[in-house]
Amino acid sequence: MSGAVSTLGKKTGPTPIATTEPAWVRYTLLAVALSFMFLFLILPLATVFAEALRKGFLAYFDAFREPDTWSAIGLTLITAAIAVPLNLVFGVAASWAIAKYEFRGKAFLTTLVDLPFSVSPVVAGLIYVLVFGAHGWFGPWLNEHNIKIIFAVPGIVLATIFVTFPFIARELIPLMQAQGTEEEQAAIVLGANGWQTFWRVTLPNIKWGLIYGVILCNARAMGEFGAVSVVSGHIRGQTNTMPLHVEILYNEYQSVAAFAVASLLALLALVTLVIKSVVEWQHERELKAAANTPPENPHR
DSSP: OOSEEOTTSOEEOOOOOSOOSOHHHHHHHHHHHHHHHIIIIIHHHHHHHHHHTTTOHHHHHHGGGSHHHHHHHHHHHHHHHHHHHHHHHHHHHHHHHHHHOOOTTHHHHHHHHHHHHHSOHHHHHHHHHHHHSTTSSSHHHHHHTTOOOTTSHHHHHHHHHHHHTHHHHHHHHHHHHHHOSHHHHHHHHTTOOHHHHIIIIIHHHHHHHHHHHHHHHHHHHHHOOHHHHHHHOOOTTTTOOHHHHHHHHHHTTOHHHHHHHHHHHHHHHHHHHHHHHHHHHHHHHHHHHHHHSOOOOTTO
């Protein structure tokens, strides 16, 4: 038999052979990939923890007793806690509009979603300085009303939102486009309103892509340096996030403290990677379970 019959009664083709290259080619490619990962990923990460613990655990934990360190950690978490939910709302709205509707300017909106990927974070920070700085477009009005954005927390949040807003949208747009609009249209025909269609049809279909996008967005928000560096002013204890605090400590030759804070960022990245892997595993498990579930008999 040249093909196999699936559970849906459709004939599938023969199982394809993954590769026909000699074994030495596969092993060479694997060795090159593993060597690259070791030299440029694992080794630098291990160096961060080695340098952080170079003078022992006492010196390591001393770095976290400084008020400025805790201020940087708190500001990083606050920034992520504000930026990620806002990007979640934007990502779902933009994805819904692009994937479900046809309208004038759709291609332009899609291009704008990708803009932060191509613009340097430093340039993004300078844009906010130009708009909200003391000599910027809205600077005089903001000064008159005693509103501070640049060199304050609002500027850090705005810069972080700009840099991270494509992550959720870019995960959802191809997913929604692949799913089409048939299920939503069927729900509306059966009497569901817009919110019911979203919560009971659209959201369950995109939940894994949504979770994956939130994880990536949160990781980038906590690790952002360039745009935040421009708009923060580097005020210790007030506008320094963890990446900025690491830079200041390192420039002041407090290498153990700098690597200690950097190790915390690395740990957060590792936790993000673990969560991402768990999400992918759970998603694959659901897909396999759905594929192995026999179809219901319509004549029963």
